Amino acid sequence: MTSTPVIDVERLNLSYGDFHAVKDLSFQVRKGELYALLGTNGAGKTSTLETVEGHRAATSGTVRVFGQSPRDRRSVRPRMGIMLQESGFSPDLTVKESVRMIGTLSRRRDRVERVLDVVDLTHKAGTKVSQLSGGEKRRLDFATAVYGKPELIFLDEPTTGLDIQSRDALWDAVDKLREDGSTIVLTTHYLEEAQARADRVGLMHKGAFHQEGTVAELTRTLPAVIRFSLPAGAPALPLRAARESDGRVLIESFGLQETLYALLDWAHANGLELRELEAGPTRLDDVFRAIGDD
Numbered sequence: 001m002t003s004t005p006v007i008d009v010e011r012l013n014l015s016y017g018d019f020h021a022v023k024d025l026s027f028q029v030r031k032g033e034l035y036a037l038l039g040t041n042g043a044g045k046t047s048t049l050e051t052v053e054g055h056r057a058a059t060s061g062t063v064r065v066f067g068q069s070p071r072d073r074r075s076v077r078p079r080m081g082i083m084l085q086e087s088g089f090s091p092d093l094t095v096k097e098s099v100r101m102i103g104t105l106s107r108r109r110d111r112v113e114r115v116l117d118v119v120d121l122t123h124k125a126g127t128k129v130s131q132l133s134g135g136e137k138r139r140l141d142f143a144t145a146v147y148g149k150p151e152l153i154f155l156d157e158p159t160t161g162l163d164i165q166s167r168d169a170l171w172d173a174v175d176k177l178r179e180d181g182s183t184i185v186l187t188t189h190y191l192e193e194a195q196a197r198a199d200r201v202g203l204m205h206k207g208a209f210h211q212e213g214t215v216a217e218l219t220r221t222l223p224a225v226i227r228f229s230l231p232a233g234a235p236a237l238p239l240r241a242a243r244e245s246d247g248r249v250l251i252e253s254f255g256l257q258e259t260l261y262a263l264l265d266w267a268h269a270n271g272l273e274l275r276e277l278e279a280g281p282t283r284l285d286d287v288f289r290a291i292g293d294d
């Protein structure tokens with residue numbers, strides 16, 4: 001039996017006065033998935049998520065979370081952890097008091113010490129929020145998502161301002177939550193993080209999905225890219241190529257391996273070095289760039 005999706009959005013519309021911000025949007029997130037809701041600025045991601053989180057009423061359409069309306073806060077809210085871009089902890093509270101407050105507000109059970117350990121703030125337990133660095137504040141925000149290991153977790157730009165060690169630690173913690181069965185909804189402008197971790201991506205533009213699917217499904221629509229520099233006076237290339245503004249050669253290919261064979265054969269036969277050679281599959285960045293202004 002296929003279980004009820006954790007999130008089920010059907011023909012969601014959101015308007016601000018005359019402005020139609022979200023247009024007939026439908027998507028589902030299944031149990032255990034990491035779903036990345038991505039998009040251009042102003043695409044409608046925040047508006048959509050606020051509705052799914054129960055903070056905003058839909059203009060029309062239906063939103064179900066665990067099969068219920070997210071506006072039914074008493075039953076749905078304790079099951080979701082929301083890491084906002086800023087949690088707004090009181091600056092006068094200590095880190096430990098803030099984490100304890102998450103427990104009171106969320107009505108989930110956990111040990112404050114365990115949560116402090118997960119977000120690596122044990123050594124700052126007695127420090128006031130106002131005295132934390134930007135990265136430490138962000139890790140405290142992350143505690144709202146981790147506390148009580150909720151079934152559904154929203155991560156809004158979770159790694160902004162974090163150094164590489166803290167980023168890795170955050171993703172390790174997310175991986176552990178997923179092993180325990182949590183479902184994750186991620187928004188981020190760090191596309192490489194979504195590329196590496198999302199099971200599926202909903203890519204929004206101007207209130208609707210431009211594309212939705214796995215990363216492979218999204219990137220398959222664009223060719224892979226090969227870049228390199230050639231010495232002056234090199235013979236003409238045997239493949240269709242363009243020149244980038246910095247003079248590097250750019251070749252696009254839907255058959256990366258075959259094209260590379262042809263290119264390397266040609267370079268070898270002509271005794272040429274392809275300097276700064278890069279070749280790789282299309283990335284989510286490229287899919288974003290291809291959205292254009294349509």
Ligand SMILES: Nc1ncnc2c1ncn2[C@@H]1O[C@H](COP(=O)(O)OP(=O)(O)OP(=O)(O)O)[C@@H](O)[C@H]1O
Binds near residue numbers: 019021039043
């Ligand atoms: N309270 C509001 N009143 C009027 N318009 C709004 C309001 N909130 C959002 N909008 C508009 O709705 C559109 C969608 O905004 P939203 O914040 O959902 O986009 P987003 O995808 O989260 O954007 P970003 O990546 O820039 O944060 C934007 O054009 C925005 O200007």
